[in-house]
């Protein structure tokens with residue numbers, strides 16, 4: 001069970017049971033209501049994304065002024081963000097499997113980023129979503145690069161982790177693509193590089209295709225303007241990276257988001273699983289387009305409770321989820337985008353320093 | 369741009385066919401005259417095609433027999449399918465209510481082995497149909513009649529009453545043209561179900577003939593029983609199942625741990641029986657298969673497989689998953705009755 005310092009203990013078995021039941025009901029209500037409007041929604045977004053991509057690439061190719069080139073870069077970045085976050089990520093979670101449309105099928109969809117779809121499905125859909133925020137099991141927690149709690153012993157190298165954070169964000173697609181390599185385990189000798197060969201083969205194939213597309217094929221098509229296209233594509237990929245990593249960091253590393261231990265997972269009931277997802281995730285508020293551009297990860301709490309419900313539905317169920325949380329005394333971690341992100345930055349900053357500088361007890365961070 | 373890389377297994381060829389005309393056959397039966405695109409590979413009489421429609425956001429496929437001939441396809445470039453509006457049938461309902469002349473139907477390549485066997489004994493050819501089971505048979509008879517008008521054929525056709533006869537005019541035309549074609553029409557509301565005396569009366573030589581049988585499962589079972597009981601050693605029977613599912617949909621579900629199933633794994637060609645409410649994943653694993661999986665608790669969809677036939681119960685909710693749902697999570701899906709998994 002969880003440590004007494006976390007509020008997890010404060011829920012009785014009955015409360016956990018009722019939490020599970022009520023959240024299951026929310027889930028069933030949405031599933032029962034899925035239909036044409038959800039199909040129209042995702043196809044509409046795909047159409048917009050495709051238009052933005054075509055327009056963006058055309059502008060980057062044929063622009064005569066820096067302004068139209070910049071607009072092209074903006075459109076291509078938008079298209080890539082939409083494809084990765086609202087379309088690819090959500091389809092691969094199985095959110096649209098019920099439509100029986102092979103183009104929207106979770107297990108065969110391939111997205112426009114370095115990370116190979118199969119690798120993503122394994123490390124994200126399975127590992128991260130099943131073992132959310134369990135230290136040592138959820139490798140998304142800090143990505144083996146960042147110290148985000150005082151359960152990781154401090155080392156002098158952590159002083160510079162802000163630089164790591166910056167480069168991880170900038171090259172996020174490569175970081176995500178190589179996530180399955182488990183570099184930290186290879187370094188510590190837990191796994192061998194040669195066992196990772198099947199993964200590496202897939203990684204190289206996908207990365208090669210992506211590099212060829214954005215940095216060879218499209219630039220070459222532009223002939224003498226190749227450099228302009230190469231730069232535009234590079235910019236679009238970097239912007240997408242910064243955006244995606246920022247959104248994702250706001251999901252689990254904000255001030256109040258909690259972590260768990262391996263023991264917490266053993267014999268976990270449905271209610272407890274929901275409870276862990278609730279405590280480990282955080283939302284941020286914003287306009288409709290901010291939600292869409294974040295792939296509705298602005299509703300990270302709802303996403304972690306119901307990863308396979310079409311994400312555009314999170315908005316309508318969020319008030320119900322929040323009410324259930326309030327009724328059970330469970331913290332519901334939300335706030336403005338900038339506020340949430342500033343707590344992420346503060347956390348990275350705080351844990352880059354040795355704990356002796358701070359007076360808080362050693363243990364799991366508490367809910368905000 | 370990124371949506372094109374699809375596993376060939378799932379890239380079922382979906383082709384747009386133009387709807388040329390919609391004809392009323394009976395109060396509940398319509399014939400759709402459609403023009404397949406030129407890349408469509410053609411068919412043999414007796415075969416069926418998948419027809420795909422989207423109802424409330426969900427793509428659904430059903431197979432319908434082609435009710436026209438190759439000769440007509442070569443002449444006019446069109447084929448027909450004939451569809452009975454099933455009670456609660458979502459696809460047949462959609463076809464009847466929403467598809468109009470000038471519209472589009474999505475179809476696939478023809479398949480099926482309910483076709484004329486050219487090594488048949490030289491004797492009579494007997495066709496036995498019930499209800500909309502006439503659809504593949506009419507195309508076989510018409511095609512034969514056009515090629516060999518003097519061929520000896522018998523058609524025994526069961527319908528509930530005279531209002532339900534499909535293709536009445538085409539049948540009349542056929543019996544005018546083919547002088548050795550005998551058509552026997554039976555109204556079950558008056559005469560009762562098929563019996564061996566009746567079959568022998570309509571076709572005394574039936575036990576030595578090639579028999580083509582098409583209709584609902586229970587009807588076909590009965591006809592086969594009657595034929596066997598009539599002393600024939602082993603009649604040469606080809607059959608095609610038609611009509612609603614064998615398991616009545618509204619029978620109450622057994623308790624989850626009492627569910628039995630017969631799972632057909634298409635890719636590995638296995639047939640597995642299961643008892644005690646095992647999930648599809650457990651069933652496959654207990655027979656040495658190693659399908660992909662992750663959480664084993666319904667979260668990650670890593671285990672999702674392609675169910676092309678039958679029904680499953682969701683272990684978490686205890687409820688039946690809608691029959692048309694093809695992509696199911698194997699770790700929480702308990703098969704009920706006959707279930708087919710395409711990609712295992």
Ligand code: FES
Nearest residue numbers: 662663664669699
């Ligand atoms: S293994 Fe995760 S949903 Fe089945």
